Amino acid sequence: MSDQAVDYHPMWDELGLDLPTHDALLEAVGQLFGDAYLTQENRPTGMDYLNFVMSEVHGLRIKELDDFRKSGGKVFGTFCLYVPEEIIRAAGAWSVGLCAGAEFAYDEVEQIMPRNTCALIKSFMGFKLAKVCPYIESSDLVIGETTCDGKKKAYELLGEIHDTWVMELPQMKRPEDIAMWKAEVRELVKKAEEITGNTITEDSLRAAIKEVNDKRRALQRIAAASAADPAPISGKDRLLATQVAFYDDVPRFTQMMNTLADELEARVAAGEGVAPRGAKRVLVTGTPMALPNWKIHDIIEKAGAVVVGEEMCTGSRYYQDLVPEDGSTLDEMIDAVAEKYLDINCACFTPNKGRIDDVIRMAKDQGADGVIDLSLQFCGLYEMESHGVEEAVRAAGLPVLKITTDYSMEDVGQLSTRVEAFLEML
Numbered sequence: 001m002s003d004q005a006v007d008y009h010p011m012w013d014e015l016g017l018d019l020p021t022h023d024a025l026l027e028a029v030g031q032l033f034g035d036a037y038l039t040q041e042n043r044p045t046g047m048d049y050l051n052f053v054m055s056e057v058h059g060l061r062i063k064e065l066d067d068f069r070k071s072g073g074k075v076f077g078t079f080c081l082y083v084p085e086e087i088i089r090a091a092g093a094w095s096v097g098l099c100a101g102a103e104f105a106y107d108e109v110e111q112i113m114p115r116n117t118c119a120l121i122k123s124f125m126g127f128k129l130a131k132v133c134p135y136i137e138s139s140d141l142v143i144g145e146t147t148c149d150g151k152k153k154a155y156e157l158l159g160e161i162h163d164t165w166v167m168e169l170p171q172m173k174r175p176e177d178i179a180m181w182k183a184e185v186r187e188l189v190k191k192a193e194e195i196t197g198n199t200i201t202e203d204s205l206r207a208a209i210k211e212v213n214d215k216r217r218a219l220q221r222i223a224a225a226s227a228a229d230p231a232p233i234s235g236k237d238r239l240l241a242t243q244v245a246f247y248d249d250v251p252r253f254t255q256m257m258n259t260l261a262d263e264l265e266a267r268v269a270a271g272e273g274v275a276p277r278g279a280k281r282v283l284v285t286g287t288p289m290a291l292p293n294w295k296i297h298d299i300i301e302k303a304g305a306v307v308v309g310e311e312m313c314t315g316s317r318y319y320q321d322l323v324p325e326d327g328s329t330l331d332e333m334i335d336a337v338a339e340k341y342l343d344i345n346c347a348c349f350t351p352n353k354g355r356i357d358d359v360i361r362m363a364k365d366q367g368a369d370g371v372i373d374l375s376l377q378f379c380g381l382y383e384m385e386s387h388g389v390e391e392a393v394r395a396a397g398l399p400v401l402k403i404t405t406d407y408s409m410e411d412v413g414q415l416s417t418r419v420e421a422f423l424e425m426l
């Protein structure tokens with residue numbers, strides 16, 4: 001993927017990766033990145049940082065995790081937005097998102113789970129079974145959560161081969177559910193303290209809340225700039241920023257994303273964009289797109305439109321809300337963290353009207369001409385919720401296209417035809 005001056009093979013070997021398979025994976029991801037990203041024109045120069053991160057995606061960052069662990073630090077791996085990064089950081093540990101965005105070792109996966117499981121779950125299990133995700137191999141503990149049934153049961157299987165701990169997430173947002181979730185976040189506090197040997201204090205949690213809020217504020221600036229016509233950044237590049245937010249060093253990432261946001265704001269002021277003024281604008285909503293899943297954005301933008309927002313976990317759900325910074329006691333701050341996280345609008349909740357409200361608000365704020373509602377195949381939650389999303393978007397006067405897909409590239413031709421037809425009618 002890059003002209004790596006450093007040979008990371010000894011480090012990958014020490015982590016227990018399957019080196020030939022991992023080399024093949026890196027080559028495939030590099031190819032995918034080149035095709036989807038490096039072919040774009042007029043990208044902001046601030047994207048050079050994310051190009052660099054991608055070129056070192058299993059290299060330099062893994063080395064940083066390795067050094068951190070060798071100096072006594074602990075790394076927690078996560079697959080979901082509901083695991084509060086602030087608590088992990090307040091205990092002096094680091095949080096990383098785990099590999100779950102590409103089809104890998106499905107034959108092995110289908111020996112232990114049904115074929116009709118969503119791509120995200122099959123992917124994370126495939127990366128683990130094939131020993132090609134250095135992030136999970138660098139994780140002292142994986143923290144799961146009881147969101148959908150598939151993930152819940154997959155964590156039992158993962159727990160047999162990797163230290164895994166599961167948070168119980170309620171499925172409603174009544175006062176008793178909020179009380180239950182606050183207790184669960186306190187269990188995480190205890191767990192994080194036990195694993196790290198550190199005590200979470202008012203000062204450490206206050207600092208962690210501020211640090212993670214700053215990261216979200218930087219992403220909010222990028223999203224806000226994307227409301228301009230012409231759009232100053234492609235949807236693909238904005239998506240990459242959110243994907244990288246899950247595992248990059250927090251203060252460095254925040255600084256680099258603020259530099260990118262400065263550039264985007266200057267572009268907006270100068271009327272410069274990545275697509276011509278008046279290009280069709282699309283909001284995408286639905287299941288998350290874990291790195292390196294860029295498939296739908298790539299199809300939409302190669303068809304000449306621009307994606308102006310993502311109502312998804314690799315999008316607005318990740319950065320739109322902040323934890324209040326005015327808590328004065330540790331208890332108040334833990335409660336504030338819990339409340340912020342329970343506000344996320346995942347389809348595992350019933351009812352989940354907040355998500356539909358967000359889709360309509362974002363479509364208006366970002367000046368979208370249409371909405372694409374995306375579900376991973378076999379994700380019952382998002383597929384079921386699609387009907388309500390479609391009705392609400394149409395009632396708001398916008399066209400909507402529903403897409404159900406997986407991580408394979410076999411349907412790219414067919415999806416491109418459908419997307420092109422949709423864009424023509426906008």
Ligand code: BJ8
Pocket residue numbers: 079080081082118119120121147148149150151287288313344346347348376378379380381382
């Ligand atoms: S907060 S969206 S990251 S659960 S696609 S595994 S829901 S069957 S990913 Fe998710 Fe957290 Fe919700 Fe976000 Fe299950 Fe559906 Fe698969 Fe999913």
